[in-house]
Each structure stands twice: as structure tokens, then as C-alpha cells.
Amino acid sequence: MDHIFQASRQWERIQDRWITEDASVNLTNLKSDPRNYKLSLWDPSTNGVRYLKALTYHLGMTSSVEDLARINRTPNRGIGNPITVRCQGELLCMDYLQATFELGFIEQEIDLTGARIMEIGAGYGRTCHMIMSNHDIASYCIVDLKNTLELSRAYLRETLDDDRFKKIEFLSVDGLVGGALKSERFHLCINVHSMTEMSPDTVRAYLDLINETCSAFYVKNPVGKYIDQSLDGYLQGQEAVQMALENGPLRQLVDIHDSQAVQAAVPAFIDGYRPGDAWDCVGDSRALPWSYLWQALYKKPEQ
């Protein structure tokens, strides 16, 4: 009984290794070194999945009924082994939470029934998958680099039924030379987190194409560039950082973890992604959950 209040084996080990007799001597880095990580349990260098799941869970628990319904109507989301949590009965991952927020924002302004849509830089196709699963779309044209295009073709072939899949056209950027698409007309163009990774000249060419062929444009991209080695230790090397800094229409540095600095960068974002002078920005907001991603919807006035 004498030892009933003593440390468990778990805590004996912690006191041997981290919160040692010397732990109180120097408080300089107390809150961001292993001493605190044994107390607060949120060591950011080793807990990536814990953070992702916590954030996904938080988004799931604060999502609206409509947000969750859009996800529920999107079948086969388990393909590709996503990292998931279950909230309010629904299996959720970060990609489809973002997709439902994107579609919810678009739906506020655009009636997608019978719409002809073009998406530039679709990744594996999550946004297309969600839109096709929630609306009766007339056609969906994905413009992308060759290898990514094959990835979205394979993914959407597996996730969508035949009727929906048949409505998708996969167009490689190589096929854009010589003015292809210029005679097409789209109700909506979508660009999510990809113009920021294209050269400024390429972005200008796409905005001109959108100006010529589309009547609305949804864009979601960073409000600027940032340099913060503490985020990922520049895991991909200095060269990757340099390449990221030279791309996109917005290349000014922003403190992306300062809400006032992000807000101050918004007017340049709205102007930077406007396809043409006549286009009106009819809505914009922060794109959850990221501090520095902004979304905007533009419409071209009827001529």
C-alpha cells in the first residue's frame, strides 16, 4: 500500500527519459520540445495522422446537414484507401469534405442542372466525382497534364456508373494547341489549387480561354506564397521551394498564419484570378479548413 501513489511503469519511463530531474533547469524551449510533448501529447513532428484525423473529425462534426448529404450521395469514396473518421454516421476524409465545401459554395450561385463544366487541373477527380454524383450535368471536360489525366480517368471509371462516366471528356493540355476548345461554351470553369502551380504565362492563357469560353469561374487557390521551413522541414528540398515561389499569378509573400495578413491579400487574389475586366466577383470566402486558401466565384455579364 505504501507505493499506491507512485508512478506507473509508463510514467517511470517518461521521468527517466524526458521529464528528468534536470527538466526544470532551463525553460527556454519548454513548450516546443519533448518535455511538453510528453505532457501535452501533440508533438507535431510525429503525429501527422493524429492531426489530420483530428481536423477531419472537427470538420465532420461542424459540417451542415447539406454538406454531409452531398458526401452521402457520392458513392465509392473508399476506393484508394483514404484516411477516414466517422462523424454523424458518415465515413469522411479530408478530400471529400473539401469537395462538399467547394460544391456548396458553387451551388449558392449557379444552377448546375444541365450544366456544361470545364475543370482545369482535376487531380484524381474528387471534385468531378462529387459534382457528377449530385447533379444532372450535361458534360464535364477535364483539362490536365497527361499522367494526371490518366489517373482521373482510371479513378472516375471506377467510382462513377457508365452513364455519368460517358459524360466526361478527358483533354490533355497537348490537345489545347491550335485553339481547341475556343469554339466550345461552358457554363462553369473550375480551378482548385492548381493555377498557383502553373507559370504566370500559363495562368494568363487559361484565364483568356475562360474569358472566351465560359460564363462563370470558380477558383480556389492560395492568397500568396509563404516561406516557413518549420511546416515541413522543406522535405522536398530547396529547389522545390524555389519552383513553388515562381509559379502562379500571386507571388507576393504572405504570413499565412496571420488572419489580418491573409485578409489584406484578398483584393489582389480577386483581381489576380479575374478572367477579364468585365467579370464580376459574386462571392468569395476563406476555403476551409486552410488559413490561406481563398475561393471566389466570378460571372461574366450577359452580352
Ligand SMILES: C[S@@+](CC[C@H](N)C(=O)[O-])C[C@H]1O[C@@H](n2cnc3c(N)ncnc32)[C@H](O)[C@@H]1O
Ligand atoms: C495540386 S493538384 C490539385 C488537384 C485537384 N484540383 C485537387 O484539389 O485535388 C494540381 C493539378 O493541376 C494539374 N496541372 C499542373 N499543371 C497544369 C497545366 N499546365 N495545365 C493543366 N493542369 C495542370 C496537375 O496535373 C494536377 O491535376
